[in-house]
Amino acid sequence: MNFLGTVDVRQIARSLSGSLAQDQQFCPKDFDVDHDTGFFPPEPLPKLPSAFSIWEDALVEAQETLSLGEDETDEAKAKRPAGEQWRAKVQSWPVLDTAILRGNIRQLQKAHLVLAFILHFYVHSISLNGSQDAIHIPKPISIPIVAVSKELGTAPVMTFADTVLWNWELIHPDQPLSADNIRYVNLFSGTEAERAFYSSSGAVELKGVEMLQVIESFHAMPNVTDRACVAKIARDLARLERIVDDLTKIFATIRDTVDPEGFYWHCRPWWCGSGKAASSTPQWIYDGVSPSDTQDLAGPSAGQSSVMHALDIFLDIDHKLTQKRAPAPSESNKKADTGFMDRMRRYMPGKHREYLAYLVASPRTVRDVAQAHPSLKEPYNAVVAALKHLRDVHIRIVTLYVVSMSHRQPPPHIVRREGCSDEEARGTGGMKASNLLKAGRDATTRAMLKE
Numbered sequence: 001m002n003f004l005g006t007v008d009v010r011q012i013a014r015s016l017s018g019s020l021a022q023d024q025q026f027c028p029k030d031f032d033v034d035h036d037t038g039f040f041p042p043e044p045l046p047k048l049p050s051a052f053s054i055w056e057d058a059l060v061e062a063q064e065t066l067s068l069g070e071d072e073t074d075e076a077k078a079k080r081p082a083g084e085q086w087r088a089k090v091q092s093w094p095v096l097d098t099a100i101l102r103g104n105i106r107q108l109q110k111a112h113l114v115l116a117f118i119l120h121f122y123v124h125s126i127s128l129n130g131s132q133d134a135i136h137i138p139k140p141i142s143i144p145i146v147a148v149s150k151e152l153g154t155a156p157v158m159t160f161a162d163t164v165l166w167n168w169e170l171i172h173p174d175q176p177l178s179a180d181n182i183r184y185v186n187l188f189s190g191t192e193a194e195r196a197f198y199s200s201s202g203a204v205e206l207k208g209v210e211m212l213q214v215i216e217s218f219h220a221m222p223n224v225t226d227r228a229c230v231a232k233i234a235r236d237l238a239r240l241e242r243i244v245d246d247l248t249k250i251f252a253t254i255r256d257t258v259d260p261e262g263f264y265w266h267c268r269p270w271w272c273g274s275g276k277a278a279s280s281t282p283q284w285i286y287d288g289v290s291p292s293d294t295q296d297l298a299g300p301s302a303g304q305s306s307v308m309h310a311l312d313i314f315l316d317i318d319h320k321l322t323q324k325r326a327p328a329p330s331e332s333n334k335k336a337d338t339g340f341m342d343r344m345r346r347y348m349p350g351k352h353r354e355y356l357a358y359l360v361a362s363p364r365t366v367r368d369v370a371q372a373h374p375s376l377k378e379p380y381n382a383v384v385a386a387l388k389h390l391r392d393v394h395i396r397i398v399t400l401y402v403v404s405m406s407h408r409q410p411p412p413h414i415v416r417r418e419g420c421s422d423e424e425a426r427g428t429g430g431m432k433a434s435n436l437l438k439a440g441r442d443a444t445t446r447a448m449l450k451e
């Protein structure tokens, strides 16, 4: 039995709709969501059993010896022979059977993380000469990563969970997990920009734990009509507004901690997944695996952050433009990739996707409740306004870190790879990132309740 397999979110939503959401006790643990750490596991992931030490050793070695294939500095070029040896060693590995990990979610997560790092190190340490239209992923990587991804119900490629949710240790092991007590462990570039980017994303996830408590408390309410319940919802919405403001402050600190050039030229290329058919980057072919198991290879994006999806679902933000709301979508809103957020859910751990499906299936939304109670309109609209502001700040960050960097010449020692290093960001299906993000911001505004 896998943890979710390839079940469609809508299918789960349909099967959960109505009765279950109303009648059964909502237990976040069933969705691998912890009361104190949210979508993070409650403790750092354990080491893998010794049978898998070749993977863990190779990951340590990769971080010491590999350089980005498009990096032409003398230092990077000096590392090329070691990189070739590392890749040859990976190709010669036996294909390890992951059956003994089955049922152990923490070990499966660790295996996914280690294999995803190895996969991206393998591909992006290759110096391409422009003639390759495909890169073969050798069986010792492709077969186990597909197997553990199926168990976890996630994509067989690096995901947000690998970089942010699972990739940490406690600075002070005797103290609980917090934004000040987390250290990111595995890095591609080894740069502070990369570590700080993971830390900022992690801080958003940790703040999100408080958000989940508000959401869960709303879903646990026996009814939403009596005065005490309405007053509690008003208080919780005010709390949620403060939490979203805090998230915005975390986003704003990114400018102080993450250097845009380091981010764009030295970190981002490592995260790139397999190009779309239309892209000029080589496709990744997973040897020994059915192509139907390798449909989702876009790579990580913070768009896969489950807390941000939970917030959108709770507030009933209509990214797909299926509701008739004002103001009507602009032409560029309509052209944006309205399926992006749904697609990103396929890269989340299956249990977390299931949690979101549960929220989607809830028979009542806070927006409908606020619509029905005049005293809740203002606090509801205040949260939506705070989220719209957060998205504005995020758009400014993306402009600085991706859009404007893509218009600049690369540093002299970096070779620009088309398809991954322009503003048509990963995962957006060729649609410009800024269009997508503005459409999300406008969909947020459209949730506002009118007088």
Ligand code: HEM
Pocket: 197, 200, 201, 204, 205, 251, 254, 258, 263, 300, 301, 302, 303, 304, 305, 308, 309, 391, 394, 397, 398, 401, 402, 425, 426, 427, 428, 433, 436, 437, 440, 441
């Ligand atoms: C240097 C900092 C950041 C940059 C350059 C950046 C870049 C981007 C880009 C280019 C997209 C478009 C989709 C894609 O191609 O993946 C995106 C989407 C998104 N990012 Fe970020 N991001 C940053 C930080 C964060 C952080 C810290 C979070 C919080 C977890 C976050 C959450 C999201 C979400 C939820 C989306 C989906 C669209 C939306 O909800 O508006 N981002 N980001």
